[in-house]
Every structure is written in C-alpha cells, then in structure tokens.
Amino acid sequence: MPEHDLILEGLAVFCQAHDVVVEKRGRGYSLLSRQSGAPVARLSLTNDPAKVHVLWWDGEQWKAPGPFGTPTMTLERALDYIASERAFWIHVCPPGAIRNGQTPAKSPSGTSRTAALV
Numbered sequence: 001m002p003e004h005d006l007i008l009e010g011l012a013v014f015c016q017a018h019d020v021v022v023e024k025r026g027r028g029y030s031l032l033s034r035q036s037g038a039p040v041a042r043l044s045l046t047n048d049p050a051k052v053h054v055l056w057w058d059g060e061q062w063k064a065p066g067p068f069g070t071p072t073m074t075l076e077r078a079l080d081y082i083a084s085e086r087a088f089w090i091h092v093c094p095p096g097a098i099r100n101g102q103t104p105a106k107s108p109s110g111t112s113r114t115a116a117l118v
Contacts, residue, residue: 007043007052010075018083028053031082038091041082046072054078056088 007029011022019034028044039057046053051072056065064070065087073081082088 007045007075011079014079014083028055033092036092040092041088043075043078048072050074052078054081057091059091 005024008022008024011029011031014020015022015031015034018040020031020040021034023030023032028042030042031040032038033040039062042055042057042062043052044055052075053070053072054065055062055070065085071078071081
C-alpha cells in the first residue's frame with residue numbers, strides 16, 4: 001500500500017488557490033504556474049520531517065530567496081511565505097500585477113485571475 005505524502009496533501013489547497021501545480025522531483029517539490037509552467041518555488045525535504053527548505057527560481061536555477069541562506073520552516077509557514085513574497089511570482093505574473101502587490105489566484109468559478117496579497 002502506498003505511503004501517504006503529507007507534503008502533497010498540504011499543498012493541495014495552496015495549489016488550487018494560487019493556480020499552481022506541484023511536481024515531485026528528487027527530494028523536493030516544484031511549484032509551477034498552471035497556465036505558463038513558469039517556476040514559482042521549490043520545497044526540498046530536510047532531516048526534520050516537519051520542515052522544508054524554501055527555494056526561489058532566479059531565472060536559471062533554484063537558489064536561496066534572500067541573502068541570509070535558505071529558509072527552513074514548516075510547510076504551513078513556507079506556503080504563507082511563498083504567497084506573500086512578491087519575488088516568487090515574478091516569472092508568473094504580468095509586470096503590472098507585481099508592482100501592485102498581487103499574485104495569481106483562481107476565482108471561485110475556476111478561471112484564473114489576479115488576487116491581491118493579504
């Protein structure tokens with residue numbers, strides 16, 4: 001019987017709300033725009049099963065999203081961080097949406113729209 005993947009289960013609501021898909025690759029999970037396939041973030045596993053490393057796509061490779069190294073946090077905190085940090089969305093959103101503090105989200109009807117960050 002296959003093992004439950006708690007990370008994938010935890011990503012389900014986030015993916016629907018932000019119009020992204022998740023691909024499990026190696027020891028991590030890549031979050032990609034559902035519409036364009038553009039990379040949003042990468043969550044890699046740590047030795048602590050309750051925490052993940054959060055990486056950002058710089059246009060060429062996955063790297064730490066800031067100057068202080070790769071953040072390590074719970075999945076819930078990581079998803080809050082990704083949703084609220086504009087840098088993760090620069091390859092996904094139209095340029096005007098980033099300047100206005102918005103990230104892509106899915107409307108209740110299932111169509112993609114741009115939603116303001118909380």
